Amino acid sequence: MEFQLQTNLLNLRASSPLVHNITNFVVMNYTANALLALGASPVMAHALEEVEDMVAIAGALVVNIGTLAPLWVEGMKLAMTAAANQHKPIVLDPVGAGATPYRNHVLTSLMEAARPTIIRGNGSEILALAGASIQTKGVDSTASSTDTIDAARALSKRFGAVVSVSGATDVIVSGERIAYVSNGVPLMTRVTGMGCSASAIAGAYAAIVQDPFEAAVSAAVTMGVCGELAFSNAKSPGSFQIAFLDSLAEITPAQLAEMAEVR
Template sequence: MEINFKESLASLRTQTPLVHNITNYVVMNFTANALLALGASPVMAHALEEVEDMAALSSALVINIGTLSAQWVQGMELAMTRTLALQKPIILDPVGAGATPYRNLVLSQLLSNASPTIIRGNASEVQAIAGFSGHTKGVDSTVSSSESVDAAIALSKATGSVVSVSGATDVIVQGEQVVFVDNGVALMTRVTGMGCSASAIAGAFAAIHAEPFEAAVLAAVCMGVCGEIAYETAQLPGSFQIAFLDALSALTPAQFAEKARVRY
């Protein structure tokens, strides 16, 4: 597999895909800014009365279960059903999977409603959905991404989805195909919304790329490369968040290709 990083980033910025996010209160602003900085167009719409119409207008749907409520879950189900019917990509971020019975029930309902194109989460979340033993610490992972490869493969086979696992090394899986992305810095784990933004950016790349597996790799590399660039000038969480958005905006296609550290 050979991914054209330069062409993919240039294409995203030319097409400016509209990414529909039904996401959590905590990260809405940062996620929207990340999409804008990269060159995509965000919309945050969760009202039952409009989610189906928004799905028709958008190029991809991102579902994030970080802050759950009954009405939002209904909206997620409606949007997923409509997006599936329109054959557009669906990205599911299973925030906190395994933490509570209710959260697990919601995930079961969503997965039975429509198989996501990409499932993107941390190692504990992926293990929980796949039925492997493991524990979450709220919404944080208690295991490394390298420990989740078997769970990711099992989950990919069960759902037909590409599974992207974030960590010190990101792991992207489709069936038996596995790719490792070594980009990124540890400080990214200390800024709220980084993982949620990674899911939104996966939605942006999936919107313009015919291959979901490659779109997931592109998103993981993009996040990691921009984290590395941001860390060159900002080593504390507050300034790093701003520097990260600036890095997304300033990222050139050449940098994207040159700095990618991908193992096939």
């Protein structure tokens, strides 16, 4: 499979798409900085009174259920419905799927409100979303990405969505299409907000790339390559966070394509 990684990054930076995020308190600042560093424009808006208006001016919607509250859930539903009606891409990050009955109920209601364009999560989250009975560890995965291929494919066919599973090797599934991205470093799992940033960056690419599968692959490669570049300069979690943002800002389209490990 051929992916236009250079062109996609160039187009993202040239258009600076507005990405509407309804995300969690833990990562809001870091996610916004990640989008800005890469070249997109973030907005964090969850109030019921404005989410539909914000969707109307955004290029994509990213919904992350990390820190739930009833009013936020209502805002997510409104925003997802508006995005679907306006044919705007929706990225759903099912943080902690399977951890609690409430979290599972929220995910069911969101996906009934509107079908996501891209579902991006870790192995345990994808298995739980597909209906598998698993033990979870809060928001951390207890399953590898490659163990979830059948579940990801079933989810993709059921909802007509691209399913992007993070792990040592990221697995991206769209119907019968499947891609594997082997970029990244283990230290990324020790920094809060990496997965949430990956979902936001998937939203940025989805806003400017017509094929959601291509957008999801571009996002996974960007995260992984920038993680490798950051690790070359920073070996501990604190300094790595800053180095990662710098890598998002400094990576060139040619460098992205050259370092990509995707098949």
